[in-house]
């Protein structure tokens with residue numbers, strides 16, 4: 001179970017500051033939810049955490065090592081990334097996509113070992129697509145592709161996983177299963193989510209971004225208040241507890257005001 005630490009992260013493009021002095025941490029196999037309206041900077045922050053962009057200022061650390069000192073291959077042996085846009089894989093089977101998860105552990109021309117195959121079998125099984133593994137990637141539904149991407153991530157046997165809206169194509173059952181799975185993995189997860197009820201129920205900790213800044217961070221119960229949701233999302237809500245399980249419940253009542261975030265959005 002790894003530890004991700006981001007300190008004083010700022011990033012701008014074409015003179016527009018998209019992330020401003022971000023501080024966040026994820027550790028001990030906990031699920032950290034990255035929340036915030038469209039354009040608030042969630043995907044941008046995930047890309048910086050993944051080392052796909054270099055921050056202008058600040059440092060991302062995995063355990064005690066700065067991302068700058070980790071080669072791509074060494075990072076790929078511990079960090080899995082599940083991106084929002086499902087990657088196009090042409091002329092390959094679902095299993096071959098999941099096999100990609102073993103790439104960081106293999107020499108360029110090495111065949112998959114029995115150990116690799118067992119890990120791939122387990123990953124396919126875990127996301128419920130074993131029966132689809134021989135199918136061509138492009139024939140999968142959106143949700144099946146998303147689950148296959150998660151299987152690829154699991155095949156990496158990561159210590160940390162970054163996921164960008166992993167539930168957006170999933171039906172309700174798979175949304176719940178995916179978040180339950182993340183919580184059970186003993187892998188530190190940072191997951192960008194739009195559904196505040198899923199965040200309330202499954203995240204140990206949430207970080208709310210607004211206009212590229214951390215607006216609030218803490219437990220879902222401490223952060224997801226009517227006041228915060230009104231000021232960040234411009235939505236009037238009722239927050240209470242579901243009577244049987246006692247989980248935090250957010251009922252959306254009405255949009256109150258147009259979001260001002262759009263005014264700061266940067267084209268292109």
Ligand SMILES: Nc1ncnc2c1ncn2[C@@H]1O[C@H](COP(=O)(O)OP(=O)(O)OP(=O)(O)O)[C@@H](O)[C@H]1O
Nearest residue numbers: 013018037038039040041042043044265266267268
């Ligand atoms: N390379 C770039 N050039 C210009 N603007 C960018 C670039 N990357 C991101 N942006 C802008 O930065 C802002 C944050 O984008 P980002 O995708 O991180 O938001 P998000 O919180 O993930 O949004 P969503 O919920 O819609 O997925 C947006 O306004 C976006 O248009």
